[in-house]
Amino acid sequence: xxxxxxxxxxxxxxxxSDQVARLATAGHxxxxxxxxxxxxxxxxxxxxxxxxxAVCMAPGKLPDADALISAxxxxxxxxxxxxxxxxxxxYEGADTFRVLIEVDSGDARTGVLPGSPELLEIAKILHESPxxxxxxxxxxxxxxxxxxxxxxxxxxAQQERExxxxxxxxxxxxxxxxxxxxxxxxxxxxxxxxxxxITEMRPGVYVFFDLDQLSRQVCTREELALSVLGTVISHNRxxxxxxxxxxxxxxxxxxxxxxxxxxxxxxxVCDVLTLEQIDNLYVASVSQEHGVIPVSDPDIYEQLPIGSxxxxxxxxxxxxAAAYTHYEVVEGNQVVDRWxxxxxx
Amino acid sequence: xxxxxxxxxxxxxxxxSDQVARLATAGHxxxxxxxxxxxxxxxxxxxxxxxxxAVCMAPGKLPDADALISAxxxxxxxxxxxxxxxxxxxYEGADTFRVLIEVDSGDARTGVLPGSPELLEIAKILHESPxxxxxxxxxxxxxxxxxxxxxxxxxxAQQERExxxxxxxxxxxxxxxxxxxxxxxxxxxxxxxxxxxITEMRPGVYVFFDLDQLSRQVCTREELALSVLGTVISHNRxxxxxxxxxxxxxxxxxxxxxxxxxxxxxxxVCDVLTLEQIDNLYVASVSQEHGVIPVSDPDIYEQLPIGSxxxxxxxxxxxxAAAYTHYEVVEGNQVVDRWxxxxxx
Numbered sequence: 001x002x003x004x005x006x007x008x009x010x011x012x013x014x015x016x017s018d019q020v021a022r023l024a025t026a027g028h029x030x031x032x033x034x035x036x037x038x039x040x041x042x043x044x045x046x047x048x049x050x051x052x053x054a055v056c057m058a059p060g061k062l063p064d065a066d067a068l069i070s071a072x073x074x075x076x077x078x079x080x081x082x083x084x085x086x087x088x089x090x091y092e093g094a095d096t097f098r099v100l101i102e103v104d105s106g107d108a109r110t111g112v113l114p115g116s117p118e119l120l121e122i123a124k125i126l127h128e129s130p131x132x133x134x135x136x137x138x139x140x141x142x143x144x145x146x147x148x149x150x151x152x153x154x155x156x157a158q159q160e161r162e163x164x165x166x167x168x169x170x171x172x173x174x175x176x177x178x179x180x181x182x183x184x185x186x187x188x189x190x191x192x193x194x195x196x197x198i199t200e201m202r203p204g205v206y207v208f209f210d211l212d213q214l215s216r217q218v219c220t221r222e223e224l225a226l227s228v229l230g231t232v233i234s235h236n237r238x239x240x241x242x243x244x245x246x247x248x249x250x251x252x253x254x255x256x257x258x259x260x261x262x263x264x265x266x267x268x269v270c271d272v273l274t275l276e277q278i279d280n281l282y283v284a285s286v287s288q289e290h291g292v293i294p295v296s297d298p299d300i301y302e303q304l305p306i307g308s309x310x311x312x313x314x315x316x317x318x319x320x321a322a323a324y325t326h327y328e329v330v331e332g333n334q335v336v337d338r339w340x341x342x343x344x345x
Numbered sequence: 346x347x348x349x350x351x352x353x354x355x356x357x358x359x360x361x362s363d364q365v366a367r368l369a370t371a372g373h374x375x376x377x378x379x380x381x382x383x384x385x386x387x388x389x390x391x392x393x394x395x396x397x398x399a400v401c402m403a404p405g406k407l408p409d410a411d412a413l414i415s416a417x418x419x420x421x422x423x424x425x426x427x428x429x430x431x432x433x434x435x436y437e438g439a440d441t442f443r444v445l446i447e448v449d450s451g452d453a454r455t456g457v458l459p460g461s462p463e464l465l466e467i468a469k470i471l472h473e474s475p476x477x478x479x480x481x482x483x484x485x486x487x488x489x490x491x492x493x494x495x496x497x498x499x500x501x502a503q504q505e506r507e508x509x510x511x512x513x514x515x516x517x518x519x520x521x522x523x524x525x526x527x528x529x530x531x532x533x534x535x536x537x538x539x540x541x542x543i544t545e546m547r548p549g550v551y552v553f554f555d556l557d558q559l560s561r562q563v564c565t566r567e568e569l570a571l572s573v574l575g576t577v578i579s580h581n582r583x584x585x586x587x588x589x590x591x592x593x594x595x596x597x598x599x600x601x602x603x604x605x606x607x608x609x610x611x612x613x614v615c616d617v618l619t620l621e622q623i624d625n626l627y628v629a630s631v632s633q634e635h636g637v638i639p640v641s642d643p644d645i646y647e648q649l650p651i652g653s654x655x656x657x658x659x660x661x662x663x664x665x666a667a668a669y670t671h672y673e674v675v676e677g678n679q680v681v682d683r684w685x686x687x688x689x690x
Contacts, residue, residue, distance in 0.1 A: 013633055035634045055590065055634050056578040059652040080579050083651040109635055110579040110588050142632060233401040234425050234455040243455050245400060249667050250690075253598040287487060288358055288663055289380045289400050290454055306428040307404040318633055322594050322668065325689055344670055345595075 001028075004195040009033050009052065009182070011204030014318040017327065018046035019339040020207055033202045037064050042342035044073045052076045052182065054138065054202065056102060056110050059087035066093035076135055076180075078102050080111050085122045089129025099126050100138040100180060105163030106156065107142035114167040123176050136180030137171065139164040140202070144187035148260050150217050157192035160184075165197035187218045208317040211257040211264050226321060227275065227311040228267070229328075230291065232304050240295055242304055244269075246312050247289040249323050254316040267312040269293055273333055275311060278303070283312060346373075349540040354378050354397065354527065356549030359663040362672065363391035364684040365552055378547045382409050387687035389418045397421045397527065399483065399547065401447060401455050404432035411438035421480055421525075423447050425456050430467045434474025444471050445483040445525060450508030451501065452487035459512040468521050481525030482516065484509040485547070489532035493605050495562050502537035505529075510542035532563045555662040556602035556609050571666060572620065572656040573612070574673075575636065577649050585640055587649055589614075591657050592634040594668050599661040612657040614638055618678055620656060623648070628657060 001008040010024040013035035021032060021043060031050040034040045040051050049072055053065070057077045068075050079085045080102040088097050101122050104111030112118045119137075126134040141160030147153045164183050171178040184201035186209075195201065208226040209219040230246035246267075257264035269281035279300060283291040291312070295301065304310065314320035321327075322343060329337035346353040355369040358380035366377060366388060376395040379385045385396050394417055398410070402422045413420050424430045425447040433442050446467050449456030457463045471479040486505030492498045509528050516523040529546035531554075540546070553571040554564040575591035591612075602609035614626035624645060628636040636657070640646065649655065659665035666672070667688060674682035 056588070058576040058578050058590065060576060080581075081651050083580075084578075087652070104581070104583070108581070108584040109632065109637060110581055113583055116583070231403040231405060233403050233429075235428075236425075236449070236453070236455055238449070238458055238461070239453040243401070245403065248599070248664055253600075253664065254593070255598075287454065292454060306426050307432070319593055319598065323689075344668075 001189065001201050006195045006198055007031065007200035009200045009202045010207065011035070011054065011202045012039060012043060014204040015207050015321070016042075016341045016343065017339045018043065021046070021048060024207055031200065033204070036345050037061060037068065038345050039342055040068055040073060040075055044068060044071060050074050052078070052100065052138070052202070054078055054140070056080050057084055057088065059084060062088065062091050062093065062097075065097065066091070066095055069095040069097070074098070076100055078138060079122060079126070082118065082121055082125065085125040085132070086129075089125050089132040091131045093131065096133055097131060098133045098135050100135050100182065101126070101167070103137050103139040103164050103167045105139040105141050105160040105183075107140060109142055111139060114163045114170065119167055119170055120174055123171050123174070127176050134177055136178040136182065137164050137167040138180070138182040141183065141185050141188045144185045145212070145216070145256070146259070147187060147216055150191050153187045153191040153216065153218070154193055157188035158194070160188050161192065161194060161196070161198060168197065186213060187216060190218050205317055208321070210317040211261070211268060211313055211315050215257040215260040215264065224275070224313055226317045227270065227313050228320065229272070230310050230312055232306055232308050232310065235301050235306060237301065242293045242295055242300065244283070244291040244293065244310060244312075245289060246283070246291040248286040249288055251283065251286060251291065251312060251314050252316065252319040252323065253286065254314070254319040257315045264315060266291065267314045270311045270313055272309045272311050275313070278310065346534065346546050351540045351543055352376065352545035354545045354547045355552065356380070356399065356547045357384060357388060359549040360552050360666070361387075361686045361688065362684045363388065366391070366393060369552055376545065378549070381690050382406060382413065383690050384687055385413055385418060385420055389413060389416060395419050397423070397445065397483070397547070399423055399485070401425050402429055402433065404429060407433065407436050407438065407442075410442065411436070411440055414440040414442070419443070421445055423483060424467060424471070427463065427466055427470065430470040430477070431474075434470050434477040436476045438476070441478055442476060443478045443480050445480050445527065446471070446512070448482050448484040448509050448512045450484040450486050450505040452485060454487055456484060459508045459515065464512055464515055465519055468516050468519070472521050479522055481523040481527065482509050482512040483525070483527040486528065486530050486533045489530045490557070490561070490601070491604070492532060492561055495536050498532045498536040498561065498563070499538055502533035503539070505533050506537065506539060506541070506543060513542065531558060532561060535563050550662055553662040553666070556606070556613060556658055556660050560602040560605040560609065569620070569658055571662045572615065572658050573665065574617070575655050575657050577651055577653050577655065580646050580651060582646065587638045587640055587645065589628070589636040589638065589655060589657075590634060591628070591636040593631040594633055596628065596631060596636065596657060596659050597661065597664040597668065598631065599659070599664040602660045609660060611636065612659045615656045615658055617654045617656050620658070623655065
């Protein structure tokens with residue numbers, strides 16, 4: 001991002017950890033992104049005050065947001081509707097809410113289209129209401145997560161940039177302020193070719209990467225930083241499989257990498273130290289506390305006896321990590337630290 | 346279970362809550378089942394001492410099991426291998442481990458086949474080793490979760506019973522003790538026709554039920570006890586959808602009911618008070634904190650304005666509940682209690 005002259009505002013929904021946040025913001029301006037108000041409260045408490053809550057604001061959450069701002073957060077909210085903008089603008093709290101408008105750049109999840117009349121309607125409400133200040137526009141090119149290769153990601157990055165820059169221009173043409181033009185996803189931050197007109201990018205999963213990102217050419221295998229430690233608990237030779245204690249809760253039921261890599265299953269089974277995949281093994285099915293790994297070569301039963309350890313590379317680091325209260329930080333074969341997480345809402 | 350003269354040993358992996366455990370064991374003998382040693386520790390601390398840890402034991406977890414037994418737990422372990430039986434039998438701890446042998450009754454996850462030579466080999470090790478006591482056999486007809494209707498479930502229940510009763514008979518024929526013959530899953534406990542020879546059943550998800558169980562004719566809609574409260578955060582009219590703040594973390598990525606009901610998606614969208622589905626709405630896709638609900642009737646935008654609440658019925662209660670630290674217990678439109686959970690490992 002520095003090379004492109006764009007601020008980095010990491011999305012901390014992936015790691016939810018103040019230690020990771022410190023690494024991710026080192027050398028940058030300290031701005032961060034969150035997906036829940038619980039994260040906002042946690043990161044404020046750990047010294048991060050420049051925060052975008054990048055999920056459309058529900059009016060019922062305004063008292064909690066107001067309390068965070070009163071406690072010192074420069075918390076920026078997001079809206080994509082006249083209703084939410086009006087509720088924020090007319091809210092009688094202790095603080096003025098600083099608000100961004102979400103633009104749909106092709107992901108078709110939330111956000112207004114950059115050419116829609118709602119964009120200016122919402123902007124005017126936010127600019128003119130006593131309770132709110134218009135900060136600009138924000139988009140998330142989330143459809144980069146279904147791109148399969150670099151050219152497809154570059155196309156999404158272009159759509160993302162064009163949509164949010166177009167929306168910013170519409171605001172400025174109408175005489176409205178637009179200091180912030182926020183975009184980003186990990187794939188588009190990594191592979192975007194132009195960031196012209198964008199003021200900041202908000203990648204998230206890049207702090208760990210995962211099989212899904214690897215399958216879409218966003219990272220290298222050596223960059224995968226998060227794995228789940230499992231123990232072999234059964235050799236079911238009559239069914240041709242070993243079974244580990246890493247099931248649906250330990251790995252999550254996210255199988256996003258399978259769109260490109262059907263053999264990713266619920267995760268690749270790797271050597272604990274080298275993190276190299278063992279004989280193409282993967283977790284083919286999960287129940288709550290069981291992970292089933294098909295075995296074709298009977299030597300595997302000798303190589304991985306009952307009680308031995310494996311490391312599983314998950315599909316989607318953000319979703320898998322959410323089952324854990326903390327990270328065990330590993331260097332070589334040593335656990336060197338323990339980093340906490342904030343979970344829940 | 347009482348009508349069938351069989352003990353009930355509820356599997357507490359579903360609720361992971363001592364208040365639910367108290368309801369589930371009321372009028373029964375107090376025996377329970379767990380899926381992690383963290384659950385065993387929690388339930389022992391809350392007064393439940395008769396516990397089966399129904400996941401094959403890894404030798405590395407024996408010190409923790411030993412500590413729980415020393416603290417007062419009648420903790421029963423499970424094995425399906427000579428290796429684990431030998432490790433348990435020769436472990437030099439403070440206590441003798443009481444152990445069941447897992448039998449594969451057709452689920453093909455873990456367990457030895459009832460006719461396999463390993464069954465007797467493992468049984469003899471457990472019976473003859475100084476560190477272990479053979480308690481009997483255990484099976485889980487987990488393939489009942491892929492049955493689509495009552496006759497299919499009844500067939501699984503018959504397989505489950507025959508396998509575990511056959512294994513028990515093999516032990517007794519060899520002069521080995523087999524006081525416990527443990528079976529069960531919610532579908533087979535609900536729809537099994539004969540329980541002859543079985544001493545106890547271990548259903549779990551029946552404490553809540555869910556769309557998956559409903560789709561397989563295991564419960565009625567009125568019996569669904571667990572839902573996720575969501576808030577409408579966006580009206581994306583250009584994409585024809587409303588979006589809620591209940592995403593992959595709030596609902597889980599479990600879509601098991603879709604095997605029978607493709608329109609279950611990630612959960613059915615219901616009225617907060619009546620729990621009746623609203624206009625066939627369902628969550629069609631999720632990202633971490635967003636749930637996308639397709640809308641064909643534009644009146645829905647009026648019926649569910651930004652900020653309004655909905656209740657989502659999840660596919661699989663056990664997996665969805667795992668994201669939460671507690672339950673809000675609701676009667677009518679009142680939250681009347683808060684029940685804690687034990688998560689993690």
